[in-house]
Amino acid sequence: MRHFILFVVAVLCLSACKTDLTDIEKRITEVEQQGKELEEANRRLQETAENLKRRGEELEEEARRRQEENERIQQELQALEDEINYVEAHLLSMEFVAADNPLQLIENTPCTIIGDSVVECRILNVTDDKVLIPRFTFQGSRVTINGIEAESGKTQFDFSSPVVLSVITASEIKDYDVYVTSYTGLPTVWIDTNGHVNVANPNQYYGGSIKVVDNPRTRAATGVTQASVKIMGLSPIKWYRPDYILSNSTDMLLAKNAYKLKFNNNISLLDDPSGTTWGLYPCSGDLTFLHQQTAYNMSRMSKLGYTPGLHHVEMFLNSRFFGTYVLQELIEVSDKRLDIGSTGFLLSVGSGESGFTFYTNYLENPVTVVSPASIGSEWQTWVNNMVLYAENALFSPNFTDASTGWQQFMDIDSFVDWYLINEIARNENGAFKSNCMMTLQSGGKLKMGPVGDFEKAFDNNSNASSTGFVIKNTQWFNRLFQDPAFVAKVKERFGYFYDHQLDIISGINADAEYLKYAVKEDDNKWDTYAAYTSSTISVWQAYGTKVGAMKVWLSSRMNWLKREFDAMA
Numbered sequence: 127m128r129h130f131i132l133f134v135v136a137v138l139c140l141s142a143c144k145t146d147l148t149d150i151e152k153r154i155t156e157v158e159q160q161g162k163e164l165e166e167a168n169r170r171l172q173e174t175a176e177n178l179k180r181r182g183e184e185l186e187e188e189a190r191r192r193q194e195e196n197e198r199i200q201q202e203l204q205a206l207e208d209e210i211n212y213v214e215a216h217l218l219s220m221e222f223v224a225a226d227n228p229l230q231l232i233e234n235t236p237c238t239i240i241g242d243s244v245v246e247c248r249i250l251n252v253t254d255d256k257v258l259i260p261r262f263t264f265q266g267s268r269v270t271i272n273g274i275e276a277e278s279g280k281t282q283f284d285f286s287s288p289v290v291l292s293v294i295t296a297s298e299i300k301d302y303d304v305y306v307t308s309y310t311g312l313p314t315v316w317i318d319t320n321g322h323v324n325v326a327n328p329n330q331y332y333g334g335s336i337k338v339v340d341n342p343r344t345r346a347a348t349g350v351t352q353a354s355v356k357i358m359g360l361s362p363i364k365w366y367r368p369d370y371i372l373s374n375s376t377d378m379l380l381a382k383n384a385y386k387l388k389f390n391n392n393i394s395l396l397d398d399p400s401g402t403t404w405g406l407y408p409c410s411g412d413l414t415f416l417h418q419q420t421a422y423n424m425s426r427m428s429k430l431g432y433t434p435g436l437h438h439v440e441m442f443l444n445s446r447f448f449g450t451y452v453l454q455e456l457i458e459v460s461d462k463r464l465d466i467g468s469t470g471f472l473l474s475v476g477s478g479e480s481g482f483t484f485y486t487n488y489l490e491n492p493v494t495v496v497s498p499a500s501i502g503s504e505w506q507t508w509v510n511n512m513v514l515y516a517e518n519a520l521f522s523p524n525f526t527d528a529s530t531g532w533q534q535f536m537d538i539d540s541f542v543d544w545y546l547i548n549e550i551a552r553n554e555n556g557a558f559k560s561n562c563m564m565t566l567q568s569g570g571k572l573k574m575g576p577v578g579d580f581e582k583a584f585d586n587n588s589n590a591s592s593t594g595f596v597i598k599n600t601q602w603f604n605r606l607f608q609d610p611a612f613v614a615k616v617k618e619r620f621g622y623f624y625d626h627q628l629d630i631i632s633g634i635n636a637d638a639e640y641l642k643y644a645v646k647e648d649d650n651k652w653d654t655y656a657a658y659t660s661s662t663i664s665v666w667q668a669y670g671t672k673v674g675a676m677k678v679w680l681s682s683r684m685n686w687l688k689r690e691f692d693a694m695a
Contacts, residue, residue: 215293215300218263220245222306226259226279239302245291248643249308252442256285256306266293266300286349307341310643313396314339314440315406315453317357317387322444324380328361331388338395338439338453353393360384382408382449382652392462398435398455399462406441407452411581413654413672415645416637418452420680421551421580423633427626428543429619430575432464438641449648450641457563457576459497464576469568471509472497475558484510486517488601490558509566516572520602526609533611537571541606542615544574546623549597550683552590553583557600585679592682595690610695617691624684631677638673645669 222235230253237247249256261279262269269276270292271283283289285306293300308314319325319334336355364381385406392400409415418436425433434455441451457464459472466472476491482501483494495501495509516535525531548556556562561578584590597603606612623630649655649665658668 213265213295215295215298216265217293217302220262222258223261230255245302245304247306252309258285264293266295268294310440310647311341312438312440312644316442318444325357325359328359328363331356331358356388358386384408396437401455401458401463403456405454405456414676415641416634417580417584419637420634424547425577429539430543432576449651450644466565466567471495471566473564475562476560482506488517520605535572537573538615540573540575542619545597546620547577551580551583552596553580555579555582557596585676592679593686613694620691624688627684
């Protein structure tokens with residue numbers, strides 16, 4: 127019985143446990159279902175969030191595109207507005223009016239605008255004070271000159287050096303380089319003797335003062351130079367009688383003479399090396415005004431060590447205009463000019479200057495020691511002997527020997543280049559007639575140069591032949607041409623000059639253009655081209671014809687020399 131009861135109790139307990147497990151399983155199923163529902167709801171929420179995010183990005187992209195489109199439209203509208211309202215910075219005109227500048231101008235001076243970047247103004251009267259009031263018209267908001275606000279017809283500026291005129295708008299600055307030249311555009315040299323006395327006697331110094339005034343477009347912009355000076359007329363002094371009917375006077379007036387200037391101290395004129403002596407030469411007989419300049423240009427191309435500075439200028443003596451001159455530094459032995467040291471000597475054949483002078487057996491004219499001005503008897507003997515040694519070696523039987531012949535005393539490079547410059551120019555004065563320079567240093571060789579006077583050179587106003595030797599016909603150079611080594615060097619160096627003909631011609635063209643106003647004023651003063659002008663031929667045309675003839679002559683001369691040198695062994 128007891129066992130039965132225990133069995134019943136056990137069955138009842140198992141039955142109860144089974145009921146509880148079913149409930150639990152049901153609840154687990156319900157929870158699992160709820161989890162799935164939550165997961166599905168969460169998935170739907172995530173999809174919704176992603177859709178919202180994607181839509182937000184699309185809206186943001188659309189907003190960006192609309193912003194860019196709006197900005198583009200605004201830029202196009204601004205560009206259209208700017209195009210409608212744009213004013214290009216531009217200078218329309220410029221001039222100097224005599225009424226605005228009564229102390230400087232005698233007539234109005236219009237200016238030329240070149241290439242929308244350069245303004246050139248030429249004052250037709252002589253003035254060394256270029257403090258002027260300009261007038262101008264322009265497109266823009268305002269104008270400055272060298273950074274200072276300028277008001278047309280009212281603001282004064284110094285135009286003695288190039289200035290920068292700027293036309294300014296809200297969006298740009300347009301610059302113009304302004305050059306104001308006076309008279310012919312050349313530098314002006316003003317010389318006043320004490321008491322305005324005439325430089326009447328040759329080879330006599332007259333005290334006075336000098337003022338050299340450059341122009342912004344001259345070849346040396348150095349402003350104004352003033353100093354005391356002594357001036358001497360070089361022989362012969364020329365005079366002319368003015369027209370009696372016009373002047374009602376029979377007084378004789380100074381003609382266009384050559385002068386030497388001497389300063390107490392070293393001075394630099396037009397930015398050339400400083401020194402105490404200068405020359406003013408009238409280019410007499412040279413209707414191109416270019417013979418000296420062209421020869422000096424060739425000298426600068428050569429192996430010669432020194433070429434004097436040279437400038438075309440307008441010369442005024444005692445307030446009277448004397449025309450176009452060449453202002454040239456005279457040859458001085460110094461570290462600034464001809465540097466041959468403290469033991470060097472400058473010699474000249476046919477100079478006519480004072481100093482120790484001696485003769486040789488073969489040179490056409492005597493040799494003068496130009497510098498030093500005074501030397502002791504010992505040095506006189508030494509210089510004389512050295513030149514004679516060189517000459518004796520040149521005319522000795524073994525003169526072609528490089529060690530024992532002429533080359534032991536004479537520098538071949540300088541002799542060759544000096545020869546060629548003078549022979550190309552067909553320089554009559556270079557045939558040991560006038561101021562043929564040589565240098566000699568203790569322990570060194572005799573050298574030719576610097577180059578000298580070329581007044582009687584080139585076409586000599588179309589009258590000289592372009593053929594024939596001049597310098598080679600002198601005794602020294604005739605002998606040198608008997609040495610194959612010298613001939614070979616001449617042929618080599620002539621090839622250099624021949625190949626640089628265009629450079630020489632370009633120099634002539636540039637110089638002629640530079641002188642285009644000067645030749646007219648020189649003609650107004652001296653009737654320089656009276657025989658070559660007419661009602662149909664102007665001074666400038668006559669001048670151009672002379673320059674053209676010089677270039678043709680030079681080309682012909684070069685070709686003739688080439689044929690002659692090529693034929694030499």
